[in-house]
Amino acid sequence: MNRTHNNGELRIEHVGEHVELIGWVSKKRNLGSLVFIDLRDRYGLTQIVCGEEFEEQVREIKNEYIIQVSGNVVERSSKNPKMPTGDIEIETKKIEVINKAELTPMIVADETDALEETRMQYRYLDLRRPVMQKNIMTRAKITRSIREYLDNHDFIDIETPYLNKSTPEGARDFLVPSRVHNGSFYALPQSPQLFKQLLMVSGFERYYQIARCFRDEDLRADRQPEFTQVDVEMSFMSTDQIIRVGEEMVAKVMKDVKDIDLKLPLPRMTWHEAMEKYGIDKPDTRFGLELVNLNEVVSDVDFAVFKNALDHNGYVKGINIKGQADQFSRKKIDQLTDIVKTYKAKGLAWLKVNDNGVQGPIAKFFNEEQMQRLLKAMDAKVHDLLVFVSDTHYEVVCDSLAALRNYLGKELKLYDPHTFDFLWVTDFPMFEYDEETQRYYAKHHPFTRPKDSDIDKIENDPAHCLADAYDIVLNGFELGGGSQRIYEQDLQERAFKALGFTQERIESQFGWFVDAFKYGTPPHGGFALGLDRLAMLLCECDSLRDVIAFPKNTTSTCPMSKAPSPVDQLQLDDLGIEVKEDE
Secondary structure (H helix, E strand, C coil), rough: CCCCCCCCCCCHHHHHCEEEEEEEEEEEEEEEEHHHHHHHEEEEEEEECCCCCHHCCCCCCCCCEEEEEHHHHHCCCCCCCCCCCCEEEEEEEEEEEECCCCCCCCCCCCCCCCHHHHHCCCCCCCCCCHHHHHHHHHHHHHHHHHHHHCCCCCCCCCCCCCCCCCCCCCCCCCCEEEECCCHHHHHHHHCHHHHHHHHHHCCCCCCEEEEEEEECCCCCCCCCCCEEEEEEEEEECCCCHHHHHHHHHHHCCCCCCCCCCCCCCCEEEEEEHHHHHHCCCCCCCCCCCCCCCCCCCCCCCCHHHHHHHHHCCEEEEEEEECCCCCCCCCHHHHHHHHHHCCCCCCCCEEEEEEEEEEEEECHHHHHHHHHHHHHHHHHHCCEEEEEHHHHHEHHHHHHHHHHHHHHHHHCCCCCCCCCCCCCECCEEEEEEECCCCCCEEEEECEEECCCCCCCCHEEEHHHCCCECEEEEEEEEEEEEEEEEECCCCHHHHHHHCCCCCCCCEEEEEEEEHHHHHHHHCCCCCCHHHHHHHHHHHHCCCHHHCCCCCCCCCCCCCCCCCCCCCCCHHHHHHHHCCCCCCCC
């Protein structure tokens, strides 16, 4: 099985050469005296022409057969400018079937009729599709670019363990039972966080890893139970220096993969600014529709919904949907209302600015002076649609309007989907309070360092304590983030205490880790980027599953291998495990 060229390689300058090609039959067209075959491999397509002398041999050939062809490169009389090889074709001298194929359960082409479940069940066929091969190869190109940058900047690639100690804080762990230590379990790593910090204690100074991570959580389009992150940690670096490494690495990827020159430094925005303007800490900055805080503007307006929120220290925010007053019927506004209700908002108030004035259900609650004040605050002009959400909870107002904003940005085509807007979000809260459990949780993780100016707030004012943390955001997706880490033992103890950890719990879960802080821990920090998510965005896909070779579906199962599956009783007995049947 010799081949002289791949199927995406031949051009007009190769005319007259004798070549040997091999690949899958993508399409066969019988025109009577001539049969045309599109031959496919990972590099592309080449058209093969078979004359009458091959009629018997070619008759049995079907799609997805693997064939080998010998012939001469000739210029096509009818060129195809959409194919890189569209100027030439192969005049067949010899053809041989290498392997046959049954009728496939799906169309193996960029445009396929298969549902996603079928695509995943026959993933090996789905991955033959050129669009999928392009995605997987783009992902490999991203990984190669990242490694080149980090290798060239003195970082050391170090693997960390997959079988770890369970630290149940945050997402659920995947547990692995130990046969040797009956009744004990390993946990698969949610991230290499503790080990990469220990590598800083070990004096390596610059570490990285393309790390597999595992979280037992509910899935969605941009989440998988097993995922890959680019994990980076460094010692003796300021926050600005760490951010610089991160954005230089991303800039190299964008140049290598998309031939886009990113302007550095990337924009930065504080967490508070992001929440105020966009209602979310991962804002899509490709379009406007910024949120407007209206607490003072409507403080004297006699509208019960607004008054109730403000009387209980709540919030009123609005969005000006520019030029859309005439485009949104009552029915379409009701659809917008359904969106905000999904995020616990009680409703959506609205006004239309028309040539005849301001109209809408809440217009009657404003006097002339109040209305003019509102229009000025909202920068409202004729034909604008103004929408409002109010609630006693800041998160409800922000979450609902952020979701509405993202929906409108896409629905109204307010941005070019082929653009890439990066930014850093900085100065996150150190803690977040959970009403249900009546305690504080770490916004990122318990080892995040507070900003130097806020260290005393750990005990005195945890609600307003800011972390020296930063996220990198692309087109409304959190690509990843990081922070400076706590490296002093006493400060780590204070942080644990603020999170409600008892000394017994600290010793049980993290004793092996915090003990290392006794022996000269350097100041250190780092970041992690989601490789799957970065690949999804650069390939302009809607789902992580389109950039992962063998992903899980939305129920965390693999339709192809049927994992997870029961195991036999002998295996369970070895592990000392009894399976409890669902009642």
